[in-house]
Amino acid sequence: MEIFSNLILGFQVALSLQNLAYCFLGVMVGTAIGVLPGIGPLVTIAMLLPITFNLAPIPALIMLSGIYYGSQYGGSTTSILMNLPGETASVVTCIDGYQMAKQGRAGPALAIAAVGSFFAGCVGTLLIALFGPPLAEAALKFGAPEYFALMLMALVAAACLSSGDMVKALAMVVFGLLMGIIGTDVNSGMARFSFGISELTDGMGFTVVAVGLFAVSEIVKNLETTVQGEIFTSKIKNLMPTLADLKSSFWPIVRGTAVGSFFGALPGTGPAISAFSAYMVEKKMAKDPSRFGKGAIEGVAGPESANNAAAQCAFIPTLTLGIPGSGVMALMLGALTIQGIAPGPQVMTAKPDLFWGLIASMWLGNLLLVVLNLPLVGMWVQLLKIPYRWLFPSIIMFCAVGNYSINNSPMDLYLVAIMGIVGYILMKLECPPAPLILGFVLGPLMEENLRRALLISRGDPTVFFTRPISLSFMLLSAFVLIIMIVPQMRKKKEQAIHEGGG
Amino acid sequence: MKLDLVNNKDFLAGLLMISVGAIAFYMALDYPFGSALRMGPGYFPRVLAGILMTFGLYVMIRGIKSGEKVEGAWGWKALAMITLAFVVFGWLMDRIGMIPSLVVMFFLAALAGHQFKWLEVTILTVLMTAFAWAVFIWGLGLPYRLFWWDY
Numbered sequence: 001m002e003i004f005s006n007l008i009l010g011f012q013v014a015l016s017l018q019n020l021a022y023c024f025l026g027v028m029v030g031t032a033i034g035v036l037p038g039i040g041p042l043v044t045i046a047m048l049l050p051i052t053f054n055l056a057p058i059p060a061l062i063m064l065s066g067i068y069y070g071s072q073y074g075g076s077t078t079s080i081l082m083n084l085p086g087e088t089a090s091v092v093t094c095i096d097g098y099q100m101a102k103q104g105r106a107g108p109a110l111a112i113a114a115v116g117s118f119f120a121g122c123v124g125t126l127l128i129a130l131f132g133p134p135l136a137e138a139a140l141k142f143g144a145p146e147y148f149a150l151m152l153m154a155l156v157a158a159a160c161l162s163s164g165d166m167v168k169a170l171a172m173v174v175f176g177l178l179m180g181i182i183g184t185d186v187n188s189g190m191a192r193f194s195f196g197i198s199e200l201t202d203g204m205g206f207t208v209v210a211v212g213l214f215a216v217s218e219i220v221k222n223l224e225t226t227v228q229g230e231i232f233t234s235k236i237k238n239l240m241p242t243l244a245d246l247k248s249s250f251w252p253i254v255r256g257t258a259v260g261s262f263f264g265a266l267p268g269t270g271p272a273i274s275a276f277s278a279y280m281v282e283k284k285m286a287k288d289p290s291r292f293g294k295g296a297i298e299g300v301a302g303p304e305s306a307n308n309a310a311a312q313c314a315f316i317p318t319l320t321l322g323i324p325g326s327g328v329m330a331l332m333l334g335a336l337t338i339q340g341i342a343p344g345p346q347v348m349t350a351k352p353d354l355f356w357g358l359i360a361s362m363w364l365g366n367l368l369l370v371v372l373n374l375p376l377v378g379m380w381v382q383l384l385k386i387p388y389r390w391l392f393p394s395i396i397m398f399c400a401v402g403n404y405s406i407n408n409s410p411m412d413l414y415l416v417a418i419m420g421i422v423g424y425i426l427m428k429l430e431c432p433p434a435p436l437i438l439g440f441v442l443g444p445l446m447e448e449n450l451r452r453a454l455l456i457s458r459g460d461p462t463v464f465f466t467r468p469i470s471l472s473f474m475l476l477s478a479f480v481l482i483i484m485i486v487p488q489m490r491k492k493k494e495q496a497i498h499e500g501g502g
Numbered sequence: 503m504k505l506d507l508v509n510n511k512d513f514l515a516g517l518l519m520i521s522v523g524a525i526a527f528y529m530a531l532d533y534p535f536g537s538a539l540r541m542g543p544g545y546f547p548r549v550l551a552g553i554l555m556t557f558g559l560y561v562m563i564r565g566i567k568s569g570e571k572v573e574g575a576w577g578w579k580a581l582a583m584i585t586l587a588f589v590v591f592g593w594l595m596d597r598i599g600m601i602p603s604l605v606v607m608f609f610l611a612a613l614a615g616h617q618f619k620w621l622e623v624t625i626l627t628v629l630m631t632a633f634a635w636a637v638f639i640w641g642l643g644l645p646y647r648l649f650w651w652d653y
Binding site for chain 2: 051
């Protein structure tokens with residue numbers, strides 16, 4: 001079996017001392033930011049992206065992905081102990097996890113969350129290893145029309161399926177595509193949207209956009225409010241779940257993993273939606289749904305498995321097709337790009353050590369997380385005592401030096417400032433930044449594939465509808481759009497009827 | 503219902519989209535449009551700018567109808583201090599070296615917060631500057647001058 005030799009190669013790469021160290025560093029940082037509210041994986045990865053420019057590609061990706069899935073573990077700790085979700089994905093865990101902690105069962109809740117996450121992590125890693133190669137192989141046969149249609153579908157789905165306003169999300173995709181145009185056009189050599197700034201003829205730096213949109217705006221938003229969260233510390237007595245706990249958690253973990261794997265691989269839906277859906281599934285499946293909200297262990301096991309499975313499976317489209325489905329995945333793709341690796345299906349064949357090494361490191365990282373999280377829970381909780389006013393200037397400092405180090409140019413920092421202002425205004429107006437960065441990453445590729453597709457077809461736009469694969473992507477995008485629009489129309493109709501009748 | 507457009511969330515969002523779209527469209531007029539067969543450098547940007555303006559118009563009208571307000575206060579002071587920190591750091595980096603630039607930037611950034619305690623910020627600045635030196639100069643080996651006398 002080829003997969004075994006590939007996995008052996010992966011473990012050889014992942015187990016090298018350097019890569020193991022970066023994996024460890026990644027999951028440590030990930031757990032820490034998962035615990036800390038107000039600092040999520042997006043901010044952290046945006047902050048560390050410029051620094052990875054100075055690293056080799058494999059350790060860079062190993063570390064960044066460790067931060068992402070590590071944060072899913074860390075997020076559960078404070079949800080259970082303090083009713084304080086460190087990440088949006090662990091909001092659901094608060095419901096029953098905190099109740100369990102109040103009943104003195106914090107230990108079993110934490111243990112089940114860790115076990116569930118580990119199981120989900122293993123399954124997720126296995127799914128990438130199984131589905132990655134055939135997907136990439138299929139994608140290698142894609143022509144320009146197929147690629148364009150695939151990217152269109154990914155962007156439409158990401159905008160429609162993510163929570164929040166669909167029209168604004170779609171508009172942000174277009175805004176991102178426009179920003180991706182900045183720079184020299186490959187075909188005509190013409191500098192577009194460069195505003196006479198010579199640095200912009202090379203395009204807007206990916207890290208500049210990431211830091212401005214995610215780090216600066218998030219920090220300013222956190223500084224708007226003066227309210228400081230109260231910090232409770234509860235004693236954790238018994239970590240071991242009982243046999244009954246394990247028995248009642250087994251199927252929720254399996255179901256949560258399935259739900260998370262599905263939503264994780266889809267564009268637009270991530271850990272948060274997965275965790276929420278898993279909770280609803282458990283509540284529906286339960287014999288006595290009234291137990292939920294009062295410390296049902298299924299309400300911890302399901303969502304915690306789901307968010308970790310989703311975090312892992314999000315890597316499938318990113319690594320095999322070069323199509324990111326969420327903001328974090330766009331940053332991962334950006335990390336590849338700044339390393340000079342063109343993302344796409346060819347990565348797996350051209351750089352097998354990177355692909356399989358990353359997969360192996362994810363499994364190792366999940367193992368490390370269980371070992372790190374359970375015994376050290378007390379230490380992670382102590383992190384909450386660090387006030388935010390110490391954290392944010394430090395984050396800004398790292399963002400600044402990191403961005404400077406890419407081109408050694410002050411212009412990049414001025415652009416970060418501008419992007420920060422743009423990002424903050426967009427955030428206040430509830431225009432989501434994640435679709436923007438997706439558009440920004442895919443923009444140049446989309447234009448190139450559109451151009452090529454129309455060249456092949458001699459300018460005939462029906463080319464996207466006459467080739468079967470391209471047609472199915474187009475139909476799927478239309479389908480997603482329609483199902484998202486219809487309920488709104490229905491709701492409006494009902495409202496109109498209601499108002500008319502009342 | 504009073505028309506309050508200055509705090510109208512969707513009106514402002516729509517206005518922003520239309521402005522960005524209009525600027526992009528105007529700039530792209532300088533780039534040859536080409537044809538569908540041979541797309542010029544102006545083709546894709548003009549199409550996108552058109553779409554963005556359409557979305558903007560829709561969001562703007564929806565905002566006027568719903569009248570939903572921007573949630574929470576604007577954190578202009580924090581935004582100003584943080585963006586200033588980036589700009590000043592970039593400007594100083596080539597002039598007075600990394601260590602003094604970091605010190606200035608750290609103080610500017612810390613001013614964005616609600617509490618500013620001199621002693622605390624000073625200690626943090628020393629610690630974080632040392633940490634930044636360890637990561638970037640010692641760890642990653644970046645060739646930056648540390649002080650102005652290194653020039």
